Amino acid sequence: MSPQTTPIADSTQDLELSERILAPDGTRQKNPDLDPFVADVDAEQLRALLRDMIILRRIDAEGVALQRQGQLGLWAPCQGQEAAQIGTARALDPIDFVFPSYRETGVIYARGAQPGDFVRVWRGEEGAPFDPAEMRVAPLQIIIGAQTLHAVGYAMGIKHEKAPEVAVTYFGDGATSQGDVNEAMVFAASYQAPVVFVCQNNHWAISEPVAVQSQYPIAGRAPGFGIPSLRVDGNDVLACMAAMRWALAHARAGKGPAFIEAVTYRMGPHTTSDDPTRYRDPAELEAWRTRDPIARLEAHLRASGELSDAHVAAAQADADTMAREMRAACLGMVTRDPLAVFDNVYAEPHCGIDRQRDEYAAYVSSLEEA
Amino acid sequence: MTEITLGKALNAGLRKAMSDDEKVVLMGEDIGKLGGVFRITDGLLGEFGAARVIDTPLAESGIVGTAVGLAYRGYRPVVEIQFDGFVYPAFDQIVSQVAKLHFRTQGRVKMPITIRIPWAGGIGAAEHHSESPEAYFVHTAGLRVITVSNPQDAYRCLQQAIASDDPVIFFEPKRLYHHKGEVDLSASLADAPPMGVARVLREGSDATIITYGAMVSTALDAASAAEDDGLSLEVIDLRSISPVDYDTVAASVRRTGRVVVAHEASREAGVAAEVIASITERCFEYLESPPLRVTGHDIPYPPAKLEKFHLPDLDRILDAVDRVLDRPNSLTGAES
Numbered sequence: 001m002s003p004q005t006t007p008i009a010d011s012t013q014d015l016e017l018s019e020r021i022l023a024p025d026g027t028r029q030k031n032p033d034l035d036p037f038v039a040d041v042d043a044e045q046l047r048a049l050l051r052d053m054i055i056l057r058r059i060d061a062e063g064v065a066l067q068r069q070g071q072l073g074l075w076a077p078c079q080g081q082e083a084a085q086i087g088t089a090r091a092l093d094p095i096d097f098v099f100p101s102y103r104e105t106g107v108i109y110a111r112g113a114q115p116g117d118f119v120r121v122w123r124g125e126e127g128a129p130f131d132p133a134e135m136r137v138a139p140l141q142i143i144i145g146a147q148t149l150h151a152v153g154y155a156m157g158i159k160h161e162k163a164p165e166v167a168v169t170y171f172g173d174g175a176t177s178q179g180d181v182n183e184a185m186v187f188a189a190s191y192q193a194p195v196v197f198v199c200q201n202n203h204w205a206i207s208e209p210v211a212v213q214s215q216y217p218i219a220g221r222a223p224g225f226g227i228p229s230l231r232v233d234g235n236d237v238l239a240c241m242a243a244m245r246w247a248l249a250h251a252r253a254g255k256g257p258a259f260i261e262a263v264t265y266r267m268g269p270h271t272t273s274d275d276p277t278r279y280r281d282p283a284e285l286e287a288w289r290t291r292d293p294i295a296r297l298e299a300h301l302r303a304s305g306e307l308s309d310a311h312v313a314a315a316q317a318d319a320d321t322m323a324r325e326m327r328a329a330c331l332g333m334v335t336r337d338p339l340a341v342f343d344n345v346y347a348e349p350h351c352g353i354d355r356q357r358d359e360y361a362a363y364v365s366s367l368e369e370a
Numbered sequence: 371m372t373e374i375t376l377g378k379a380l381n382a383g384l385r386k387a388m389s390d391d392e393k394v395v396l397m398g399e400d401i402g403k404l405g406g407v408f409r410i411t412d413g414l415l416g417e418f419g420a421a422r423v424i425d426t427p428l429a430e431s432g433i434v435g436t437a438v439g440l441a442y443r444g445y446r447p448v449v450e451i452q453f454d455g456f457v458y459p460a461f462d463q464i465v466s467q468v469a470k471l472h473f474r475t476q477g478r479v480k481m482p483i484t485i486r487i488p489w490a491g492g493i494g495a496a497e498h499h500s501e502s503p504e505a506y507f508v509h510t511a512g513l514r515v516i517t518v519s520n521p522q523d524a525y526r527c528l529q530q531a532i533a534s535d536d537p538v539i540f541f542e543p544k545r546l547y548h549h550k551g552e553v554d555l556s557a558s559l560a561d562a563p564p565m566g567v568a569r570v571l572r573e574g575s576d577a578t579i580i581t582y583g584a585m586v587s588t589a590l591d592a593a594s595a596a597e598d599d600g601l602s603l604e605v606i607d608l609r610s611i612s613p614v615d616y617d618t619v620a621a622s623v624r625r626t627g628r629v630v631v632a633h634e635a636s637r638e639a640g641v642a643a644e645v646i647a648s649i650t651e652r653c654f655e656y657l658e659s660p661p662l663r664v665t666g667h668d669i670p671y672p673p674a675k676l677e678k679f680h681l682p683d684l685d686r687i688l689d690a691v692d693r694v695l696d697r698p699n700s701l702t703g704a705e706s
Contacts, residue, residue, distance in 0.1 A: 127474030153439020
């Protein structure tokens with residue numbers, strides 16, 4: 001392949017190399033590979049996906065607001081990635097197990113996270129926001145890419161038991177530079193583990209553009225590990241859902257791992273501590289605004305006469321309710337007793353930690369007496 | 371009782387643990403057909419199959435990281451890191467994931483992973499094959515760190531580590547793999563002391579030598595030599611270096627009043643420093659002299675031809691004993 005024809009991973013030109021079903025203006029395109037996977041998706045389901053994305057954008061906005069008001073220490077916005085997260089996560093079965101990164105607000109929403117679950121970790125109350133066994137989602141992972149190996153190990157267990165489940169892991173374009181992600185693909189391919197890798201290429205790893213991580217489309221790497229891959233328009237919720245259904249069917253059929261690169265864009269900062277105006281061209285942001293995943297699906301539904309103002313108003317009312325509940329849950333959180341920091345460091349009695357707990361308990365009670 | 375090597379005892383311990391619990395799976399490089407470079411997993415592939423004795427790609431972070439995923443699914447992975455100096459690529463998965471997940475999830479996710487590491491020097495090995503990284507793991511909350519010094523403990527403690535719901539770093543002194551000892555293979559774990567309990571191997575009244583792993587035999591040799599010189603030394607094998615059994619340690623120090631702590635690892639911020647600090651906190655008024663450390667030097671592990679100058683030997687231990695007893699020693703000279 002000559003340098004001229006080798007696509008790079010960060011320019012608008014290679015966006016055209018990703019698969020889509022809905023054009024940026026909402027027009028439905030034919031896609032012989034993906035269409036069969038979403039043939040059953042009717043207008044009602046499309047409206048539900050739209051509602052999900054509207055609620056997710058509201059959750060995200062509320063998270064930012066709560067951080068700005070001093071109620072959260074940090075928030076990692078996902079605005080712009082609604083289609084990539086909702087489209088893939090809504091394709092999952094309840095039995096599947098997800099290993100997400102910290103930005104997967106939409107994925108945990110789709111898995112049934114409760115209002116407080118979105119903020120508990122960022123408020124500094126607990127290390128994990130929900131019961132992993134109940135939601136079948138691992139705690140949000142902050143170490144970049146570490147969770148991909150956990151998903152593969154989990155999938156090795158699934159395979160050992162010949163169970164019908166699939167393990168799914170989400171990570172960003174920056175994570176593909178990590179050794180763990182590459183090791184995860186080696187292990188997944190070697191053991192033919194039923195795991196789906198979902199890379200949300202949002203084009204920026206804090207201030208590093210994706211070209212620093214990859215000089216080749218990220219999905220193009222997976223075949224080198226022996227893993228089939230799909231590169232989809234990550235702002236096209238139907239394409240994301242179709243890709244995920246393809247990957248899940250592949251893994252569930254015993255054909256081993258699959259890889260999806262959802263080409264999307266992080267519209268906001270990396271986190272509320274970041275200032276993207278220092279490193280990002282405003283023109284790039286504006287160009288991506290025309291590819292908005294919510295506006296795209298809304299345009300499609302309106303053009304086909306399947307969406308009324310009342311539908312949109314109802315979804316926005318649901319989003320407002322979610323935001324209110326999220327705020328109430330956040331402000332109502334009660335910090336645990338100081339001695340709780342000693343709980344669960346170990347699963348079994350531990351003489352060292354028991355002694356420190358006793359010493360600190362005596363100290364705390366001496367303050368109370370004083 | 372059967373007389374077997376420490377290596378065979380570990381092999382028997384793994385076999386027993388796998389027979390007792392089908393959720394126990396082994397993972398590591400070359401552990402299948404080869405039986406491990408030290409043959410600790412010899413024969414287990416044939417007995418339990420490739421789904422439970424998993425030959426892995428050469429990727430230490432991958433081995434530990436996939437073990438985390440298996441633990442999420444209810445397995446009890448036993449991971450073999452081929453050599454001590456190869457554990458560093460897996461360090462992030464061990465300290466950030468294995469050690470913390472139980473705490474982060476408020477106890478909802480258990481990480482009953484045992485990480486076996488052939489450990490420490492004295493076998494004339496190549497670079498990166500003789501390291502003593504225990505202090506890194508001792509410093510990490512959420513991990514237990516165990517060492518063994520004889521075949522009976524190896525058989526028992528390995529099974530206890532695998533049965534524990536906490537993650538355990540299990541250091542195997544490779545210098546002792548071929549050392550033989552009596553092992554009761556039929557002994558019930560229920561009747562055995564917990565793996566965290568230290569053992570007084572030899573009672574004495576003049577000073578206490580505290581150590582672990584392969585240094586235990588060096589310390590015992592030192593105590594025998596000192597006896598010829600009219601000294602009575604107590605020797606304690608810590609067995610667990612996180613947490614340390616300070617009840618046993620303090621009881622001894624209160625009797626002898628003098629302490630030497632010996633290990634192969636380098637000195638700065640090492641296990642000996644921690645043990646001595648804790649002894650000072652708990653039994654300062656019983657101490658007759660400042661406790662001393664005998665350790666490896668604060669250098670990268672030296673080339674094999676020079677390792678004998680790095681590893682504490684019988685004479686360096688006895689010199690420290692002389693110093694805590696205020697007898698003529700390397701600092702004061704023979705005449706004083």
